[in-house]
Amino acid sequence: MEKELIENARSNIYPFHMPGHKRRRMDQINPYDIDITEIEGFDNLHHAEGIIKIAQTEAAELYEADHSYFLINGSTCGILAAISAATDRGDKILVARNCHKAVYHGIYLRQLKPVYIYPDITRAGIQGQIRPDEIEKALNQDPDIKAVFITSPTYDGVVSDIETISEIVHKRKIPLIVDEAHGAHFGFGGGFPQNATKLGADAVILSLHKTLPAFTQTALLNICGTYIDHRKIEKFLGIYETSSPSYVLMSGIERCIHYIRENGERPFKELRNDLDEFYSKTKLKNLRLVKKEDFSMDEAYDFDESKILIFTDNAGMSGQVLLEKLLGEYQIQLEMASGNYALALCSIMDTKKGFDRLSYALMDIDKKISVNKNSVKTGLYVDNLSPKTASGGEVKLKADMYQTLSKNMEICDAYEKRCTLTRLSEAVGKTSGVFVYLYPPGIPLAVPGEIINQKLVDDISYAFFMGIEVDGITVGDTDGTLYIEAF
Structure with missing residues (x-):
């Protein structure tokens, strides 16, 4: 594995995928030099009183949270801890169906009874926002619900109206938990949405490694208000988070926090400028880019344009074909592909050169496309099942x-x-x-x-x-x- 990783690092492949540091070195520290355990003078993540407590306080101040906890088991352990602390065993919880699998694992572990709320389907064919009126309707129909959990932004960048939702939820005197894993860069300017911590959510989970310069599996759990006892959060983090936390990862979180604090709005404005230029100059006829203006207010309260969605439904290819073409012919690695679109994930560490490469590649592919609706990349065609619904219509992978x-x-x-x-x-x-x-x-x-x-x-x-x-x-x-x- 090490050989392949080194070869990838030395290649000319541009990473439009997480982690958000985009393989750009933040310093010259040798990770082996700082890989220690809880020795004298270096604090303990599960009973922070010294340098780790100071670092977590700095994170809380940056996001304006009452408490902020370092997560080095990824956002997953923060999701599990937040759900566990916000509910009692067997409670009902209102859950957006488009939540990450970790939410369902939390439901299983606490033996909760989920009540599902479904996002709107946008005209672009992706899942839209969770509407506040749907939250209110669900809470009115079932007064036994003890907590609400939604994801905003979605993997695709769709943002819900957290401020209004939090007001609705708090009228019932229950907590709102927001998986903001893909929005750790929110709230620092550059025209990006405000973050859920400042908009009234009680627990917010942030994956620093997705869109900020931090190592993979590093995240934060922010707690605000009194609806979730921070002491219960700490108890459950003691269960779900490793008892041997990596000082390499924790120092990476601190370095990320310091970078944002010291640079202010500048890197976020620069990212916004690069995105604006990319969208304006990337002229396509067959492939299709989606921007905030393409969503109605019912579909998306807001949209994070650092998630570059490239739709292929008018181009006679699947999203996977586009991903493979960009990698094989242009040495650009995207984050993911679905049936009819692919996603380029951006961060404040992306470069103008990277955006220029993607723009050129997309326009070059677009010029070469001979639209053929049947030229679809097939994978495993198995079990003699036709890609048709029971009614005979084509299945849309949307x-x-x-x-x-x-x-x-x-x-x-x-x-x-x-x-x-x-x-x-x-x-x-x-x-x-x-x-x-x-x-x-x-x-x-x-x-x-x-x-x-x-x-x-x-x-x-x-x-x-x-x-x-x-x-x-x-x-x-x-x-x-x-x-x-x-x-």
Whole structure:
């Protein structure tokens, strides 16, 4: 693995993907020199009283939080701790269905009863915002809900109205938890949205490594107000976060915080200027870029244009084909690809040269495209399943894959049921015993306890047909048949 990593680092491949440091060195420190354990004078993350406490206080001051906690197990452990501290075992929680898989793991661990709220589907074909009126409607219908969890921004950059949602939630005197993993750069100027910590959320999880100059798996958990006891947060972080925290990663978090504090709005303005120039000069006829102005207020309260969405639906290719073409022919690595679009993830460490390379590559590809709606990159075409729905129409690998499924039992009960490895084509009517999700972004198509319908079977089959990774599905070694654990 080390050999391949070194070769990648030395290559001319430009990284339009996380981590946000974009492989640009922040200093000349040898990580081996500072890789220590909790020796005398170097504090303890799980009982911070010295240098770590000071560093966490600096992070809280930067984001204007009451408490800020270093996460070196990624945003995942912050999500688990926030959910656990905000609820009692067996509570009901209102959850945006487009949340990351870690949210569902928290629901399982605390044996919670999720009530789902679904995002709008935008005209661009991606999942939109969670509307405040839908939150209010759900809370009015079920007064037993004890907490609310939403994701903003989404992986694709769609932002919800956190300020209004927090006001609605707080009228019920319950906490709002926001997964802002993809918005750690919010709130520091440059025309980017305000961050959820300042907009009234009670717990906010931020992946510094996604859009800021920090190492992979470094994040923050910000706590504000009194709806979530910070002492409970610390108790659950003691459970979910490693007892051997890396000082290399923690020092990287501190360095990132200092960089933002010392440079102020400048790097965010520079990123905004580079993005504005990129969007204005990248002229496309077949490929399609999406900007904030392309969304209505109902679809997206705001949109983070540092998530460059490149749609391929009018170009006769899939998002995966575009990703592979950019890598193979232009040495540009994107963050991810879906059925009909690909995502270039930007950060304040991107360069004008990088944006120029992407702009040139997209325009060059666009010129060469001979639009052929049937020239679709296929992946594993298995189990004799056609990429057609039961009604005969073509499956669209878009946000409507995330459907409302009937529930047979709660996640915590279904996840522990004895399951049978069932041929996917024969699983309709059975109950899923596993999480099934496209990765990335890790949003479940089905969770344990939900009943498998024909559309789910067709959508999963088509995702494999398109060459998109689907976790939770087993592929037969000999004939490529798809199987799912069900009962």
